[in-house]
Amino acid sequence: xQDFAASFFEAFRLVAGLxxxxxxxxxxxxxxxITAVFIATVIGLPLGAFLAVTRFPGRSIVIVTVTAxxxxxxxxxxxxxxxxxxxxxxxGPLQLLYTPTAMIIAQTILVVPIIAALxxxxxxxxxxxxxxxxxxxxxxxxxxxxxxxxxxxxxxxxALLAGFGRAVAEVGAVIIVGGNINHVTRVMTTAxxxxxSKGNLALALGLGLILLIIAFAVNALVFLLRAAAERSAYA
Amino acid sequence: xxxxxxxxFCVPLACLxxxxxxxxxxxxxxxSTTSTQNSxxxxxxxxxxxxxxxxxxxxxxxxxxxxxxxxGNCDGDLLLVHARAAEEAFxxxxxxxxxxxxxxxxFVLVGPSADPAGIGGGADxxxxxxxxxxxxxxxxxxGDDSGTHKKELSLWSGIGIDPVQYSGxxxxxxxxxxxxxxxxxxxxxxxxxxxxxxxxxxxxRAGHEILFEGDPSLxxxxxxxxxxxxxxxNVRQAEAKRFVDWLLGPEGQxxxxxxxxxGQQLFYPNAGDGDS
Numbered sequence: 001x002q003d004f005a006a007s008f009f010e011a012f013r014l015v016a017g018l019x020x021x022x023x024x025x026x027x028x029x030x031x032x033x034i035t036a037v038f039i040a041t042v043i044g045l046p047l048g049a050f051l052a053v054t055r056f057p058g059r060s061i062v063i064v065t066v067t068a069x070x071x072x073x074x075x076x077x078x079x080x081x082x083x084x085x086x087x088x089x090x091x092g093p094l095q096l097l098y099t100p101t102a103m104i105i106a107q108t109i110l111v112v113p114i115i116a117a118l119x120x121x122x123x124x125x126x127x128x129x130x131x132x133x134x135x136x137x138x139x140x141x142x143x144x145x146x147x148x149x150x151x152x153x154x155x156x157x158x159a160l161l162a163g164f165g166r167a168v169a170e171v172g173a174v175i176i177v178g179g180n181i182n183h184v185t186r187v188m189t190t191a192x193x194x195x196x197s198k199g200n201l202a203l204a205l206g207l208g209l210i211l212l213i214i215a216f217a218v219n220a221l222v223f224l225l226r227a228a229a230e231r232s233a234y235a
Numbered sequence: 236x237x238x239x240x241x242x243x244f245c246v247p248l249a250c251l252x253x254x255x256x257x258x259x260x261x262x263x264x265x266x267s268t269t270s271t272q273n274s275x276x277x278x279x280x281x282x283x284x285x286x287x288x289x290x291x292x293x294x295x296x297x298x299x300x301x302x303x304x305x306x307g308n309c310d311g312d313l314l315l316v317h318a319r320a321a322e323e324a325f326x327x328x329x330x331x332x333x334x335x336x337x338x339x340x341x342f343v344l345v346g347p348s349a350d351p352a353g354i355g356g357g358a359d360x361x362x363x364x365x366x367x368x369x370x371x372x373x374x375x376x377x378g379d380d381s382g383t384h385k386k387e388l389s390l391w392s393g394i395g396i397d398p399v400q401y402s403g404x405x406x407x408x409x410x411x412x413x414x415x416x417x418x419x420x421x422x423x424x425x426x427x428x429x430x431x432x433x434x435x436x437x438x439x440r441a442g443h444e445i446l447f448e449g450d451p452s453l454x455x456x457x458x459x460x461x462x463x464x465x466x467x468x469n470v471r472q473a474e475a476k477r478f479v480d481w482l483l484g485p486e487g488q489x490x491x492x493x494x495x496x497x498g499q500q501l502f503y504p505n506a507g508d509g510d511s
Contacts, residue, residue: 087309087469095469097310098264098295179264179295182278197414198273199439 003201010206022207026214029187032100032174033167036107037115040163044112045156048119049145053127063120069113074106078176081106085177098179103187106173111163118159122152154226161219168215188214262291263474266303266311268382269412271457272296274432274501279494284481290474298412300380306330306460309467312475314460317430318382322458332463335483338491338502339456342386344447345417345434346372346426354426360450361394368396371405373425377416378408382455387428390452417443430455432501457502459483483507 014022051063083089085097085105096102126148134144149156171189178185180194188211195204271277272294281292297305299316306314307330315337316322325331344354344363352372354363367374376398377384391398398406407425409416413433420427421441429437434445459479462470481487488504495501 086305087467089308092309092469098293179293181293181295184293194273196418197269197412199414199417199437201418201439203438 003205006202007205007209010203011209014206015210024183025186025188025191028100029168032103032187033107033164036104036111036167037160037164039108040111040115041160044115045119048116049123049149051120052123053141053145066113067117070117072110072113074110074170074172077106077109078173081177097177098181098185100185102177103174103185106177107167110170110173111167114163114166115159118162119156122155122159123148126152157222157226161222164218165215261289261474262293263312263471263478265292265294265313265315266306267294267296267315268299268302268317269296270430270433271315273414274436274496276494276502280490283490284478288477290477292478298379298381306462309469312462312471313478315457316382317455317457318385319456319458321385322460325460329463330466331460334458334460335479336505336507337457337459337482338504339454340431340502341448341455342428342453343431343434343445344426345429345443346446347424348442348444350446355446357447360390360447360452363447364390365394367426373405373407373423375416375420375425375427376406376408377413378410383413383428383430435496435499435501
């Protein structure tokens with residue numbers, strides 16, 4: 001079990017040495033996953049809001065489907081995106097395979113259902129609480145939605161963080177569509193997979209530790225922003 | 236540098252498009268076996284070539300079977316793998332244009348140092364595998380259609396044993412890369428066939444060591460295959476040819492011979508010995 005102790009040492013060595021390779025990998029991880037969450041929010045939030053406030057035939061089926069898609073296996077998404085972006089595939093001419101863009105596409109597909117499903121639940125609960133009041137004000141459906149989104153912003157933030165957690169931690173999709181190319185598409189998770197396959201277990205664990213710290217930092221940042229916003233709201 | 240700077244400061248949506256255009260520089264995609272990457276050979280070889288020509292070599296390291304499939308889908312400009320029959324079949328089927336020898340090393344049988352099946356010092360690789368099968372000792376197979384897997388299956392078929400019928404018993408197929416398979420073999424005190432380069436560079440050997448080596452049947456030839464532009468019109472043919480010429484020329488071959496880990500040479504250049 002000396003690997004655990006050694007992994008702390010490795011993590012410290014990498015961070016303390018400001019290893020340029022590590023910075024590059026961390027930066028690409030953040031860039032790919034944050035971009036994917038951003039795009040997934042643009043798609044998933046309106047989708048979740050639409051499902052929360054409208055009633056139409058087959059709505060339950062759509063909701064169950066979106067919720068089930070939260071469990072999409074990353075390796076399957078990776079394979080589908082690979083087949084589409086491959087030069088033998090429909091989108092081959094775009095030349096996106098083995099680029100960060102391909103990784104963003106794959107992670108966006110993984111994150112959209114999470115944001116849509118969690119947003120739907122949050123907004124539907126809020127809508128139940130506020131519906132009568134909102135009706136009383138005689139607000140149109142768009143204005144009502146805007147109010148719901150604003151009132152639910154903190155819970156919705158948690159949905160985005162759940163999406164970010166999914167994106168930054170997955171390896172199955174990005175290793176297929178990114179190819180784990182050094183200096184081009186290598187991110188934290190694929191670097192961990194590579195070091196594991198080289199038998200450098202302590203180094204792999206050390207990288208895992210750093211990934212955890214980054215996820216912690218992102219969540220802490222959002223928490224602090226939220227606390228600051230709440231303070232100013234009640235001030 | 237400018238390219239990096241642009242990526243650093245782009246806003247998320249613009250990144251999506253900028254990342255695509257950032258690919259426009261001179262580079263080739265090399266679909267490769269894993270041992271050459273895991274051992275660190277590329278980090279030793281590629282900087283010299285990239286500095287000389289300005290062509291970046293982007294390596295996608297997967298098993299030989301997967302690499303050939305990806306190249307067949309036109310998702311690579313060049314193949315560097317180690318399964319000669321599969322490489323020649325790829326050329327015969329029209330995906331590959333030309334196959335050339337690059338270098339060689341050998342496979343070794345690795346196992347727990349106590350060697351419960353007693354394969355050490357045997358006559359040949361077939362006898363070693365026979366002893367493993369007879370004693371029902373745990374053996375871990377790649378099971379992933381890689382070059383090493385193909386070699387392992389050919390050794391079993393040479394002694395008339397079909398190990399797959401024991402799959403799940405003493406014969407265990409990981410369906411994973413060499414590194415993951417070595418980690419599994421170490422974890423369950425099993426025997427495993429590996430290329431020497433991956434073994435020498437492997438960091439998690441625990442109590443495992445090389446128990447059988449040196450049989451001519453364990454020869455491991457690496458080959459480079461160019462992609463046929465008739466099959467893949469998008470292939471970066473000129474850049475790929477420059478890399479092949481460099482790799483098979485005196486500079487590349489000397490660089491291969493000069494790559495050492497812990498004082499040991501991992502790959503032996505032999506370009507031009509047996510091209511097809």
